[in-house]
Amino acid sequence: MDKLLIEGSLPLKGEVTVSGAKNSVLPILAATLLTDDACVLRGVPNLRDTNTMFKILRSLGKAVDFDGDKGVVTVSPSKNISYIADYKLVSTMRASFCVLGPLLAKLKKAKVSLPGGCIIGIRPVDLHIKGLKALGAEIDVEGGYVVASAKKLKGNLVYLGGVFGSSVLATDNVMMAAVFAQGNTVIESAACEPEVADLAEFLIKMGAKIKGHGTPIIEIEGVKHLHGAEHRIIPDRIEAGTFMLASLITRGDITIKNACCGHLGALIDKLQEAGACVCKSENSLRVYSRKNLKPVNITTLPFPGFATDMQAQFMSLMSVTPGISVITEKIYPDRFMHVAELNRMGATIQREGPHAIVAGIKSLSGAPVMASDLRASASLVLAGLVAKGKTAISRIYHLERGYENIESKLEKIGARIWRERE
Numbered sequence: 072m073d074k075l076l077i078e079g080s081l082p083l084k085g086e087v088t089v090s091g092a093k094n095s096v097l098p099i100l101a102a103t104l105l106t107d108d109a110c111v112l113r114g115v116p117n118l119r120d121t122n123t124m125f126k127i128l129r130s131l132g133k134a135v136d137f138d139g140d141k142g143v144v145t146v147s148p149s150k151n152i153s154y155i156a157d158y159k160l161v162s163t164m165r166a167s168f169c170v171l172g173p174l175l176a177k178l179k180k181a182k183v184s185l186p187g188g189c190i191i192g193i194r195p196v197d198l199h200i201k202g203l204k205a206l207g208a209e210i211d212v213e214g215g216y217v218v219a220s221a222k223k224l225k226g227n228l229v230y231l232g233g234v235f236g237s238s239v240l241a242t243d244n245v246m247m248a249a250v251f252a253q254g255n256t257v258i259e260s261a262a263c264e265p266e267v268a269d270l271a272e273f274l275i276k277m278g279a280k281i282k283g284h285g286t287p288i289i290e291i292e293g294v295k296h297l298h299g300a301e302h303r304i305i306p307d308r309i310e311a312g313t314f315m316l317a318s319l320i321t322r323g324d325i326t327i328k329n330a331c332c333g334h335l336g337a338l339i340d341k342l343q344e345a346g347a348c349v350c351k352s353e354n355s356l357r358v359y360s361r362k363n364l365k366p367v368n369i370t371t372l373p374f375p376g377f378a379t380d381m382q383a384q385f386m387s388l389m390s391v392t393p394g395i396s397v398i399t400e401k402i403y404p405d406r407f408m409h410v411a412e413l414n415r416m417g418a419t420i421q422r423e424g425p426h427a428i429v430a431g432i433k434s435l436s437g438a439p440v441m442a443s444d445l446r447a448s449a450s451l452v453l454a455g456l457v458a459k460g461k462t463a464i465s466r467i468y469h470l471e472r473g474y475e476n477i478e479s480k481l482e483k484i485g486a487r488i489w490r491e492r493e
């Protein structure tokens with residue numbers, strides 16, 4: 072296994088281009104199961120997670136050709152689609168669970184391994200099951216698999232609000248299961264994330280009849296057939312946000328290209344409240360600060376609220392912003408594995424249930440730290456960029472799941488970052 076080494080405290084300056092959104096391309100790849108035609112996706116990032124989804128589609132009977140340099144993937148039929156998504160692959164990536172809806176829609180049966188929990192929480196699937204049952208599916212859970220079947224799927228009204236608000240992948244699964252259902256389906260308390268809207272746009276290009284995507288009420292009118300389509304994946308708002316924070320934590324000046332400002336409203340608002348300058352243009356933004364930032368409080372919420380996937384990275388910025396900030400995690404109350412590692416670098420952060428109280432200090436010190444999950448590893452990279460001395464981050468396979476070429480992108484804007492064998 073590799074580890075990432077970072078020599079800190081240089082301002083990062085220049086331009087960086089954001090890749091396609093991991094959390095958009097994964098369900099869109101699953102949606103190709105809904106057609107026997109070829110589909111072409113552009114702006115696809117070369118990540119551990121996208122390659123896992125390629126393997127899952129191949130195991131289900133699709134041919135998947137990916138040009139990693141161009142970011143183009145072609146998914147075409149190769150043999151009869153299998154309805155079983157096996158444990159080996161699904162257990163490595165929760166997002167694989169979103170093959171359930173399309174398999175059920177296309178084959179009227181599906182057997183998908185339960186994704187299990189992960190370090191950020193128990194990750195239940197009760198809303199997925201509730202939604203599919205509402206469409207008429209029989210669902211059993213046996214041997215660690217969800218086994219779904221339906222003689223016919225019928226449109227229905229489905230309320231998908233859970234204890235922690237809406238569910239992104241449950242909305243995706245129910246929307247995809249509804250595309251061939253008889254009649255209309257209305258999803259209430261649907262997730263509004265841009266990645267859900269991007270999936271709906273792709274389904275519409277395939278011939279689906281969907282409206283209201285991006286709002287809490289999505290309507291799907293069942294059709295008989297979906298054809299192949301071409302689609303460009305939206306930019307990754309979490310990668311864009313991570314680079315915005317890289318600029319501020321190093322007191323640099325970075326222009327982030329291929330970023331959609333409309334997807335970053337909550338983060339931009341908080342950074343401006345802290346005193347940062349965010350200059351927005353058509354599809355890029357420039358982030359810098361002429362003065363010391365002020366500490367600000369954040370609470371994570373479903374979109375358009377502050378993204379839980381930006382919480383760990385924001386905590387790194389607040390850990391070197393003198394003063395007290397309170398970070399409240401309302402989506403995954405246990406998503407604080409990065410706290411202990413940041414404290415190993417000298418941060419003074421105290422966890423109180425779903426809150427982290429950050430007493431910002433002037434500087435962190437480099438240290439050997441361990442990545443625990445994707446966004447926690449990003450927060451450690453940010454901390455390493457500003458810490459005095461060298462930081463060595465182990466288990467960086469977590470980082471490789473969701474950030475394409477992050478070392479070369481950071482190196483190009485002045486970071487001293489390299490990889491070594493563990």
Ligand code: EPZ
Nearest residue numbers: 094166194195196197198199233235238239240380402445
């Ligand atoms: C998606 O996960 C993202 N992953 C996550 O990003 C992101 O953190 C999450 O949405 C929230 O925005 C992908 O899109 C591949 P949820 P998802 O269902 O859909 C609870 C990253 O770092 N819940 O929206 O699995 C759940 O426990 C990853 O890129 C239920 O209670 O998340 C959580 O508290 C991490 N029952 C809340 O809802 C259910 O059936 C939101 O989860 C489903 C979810």
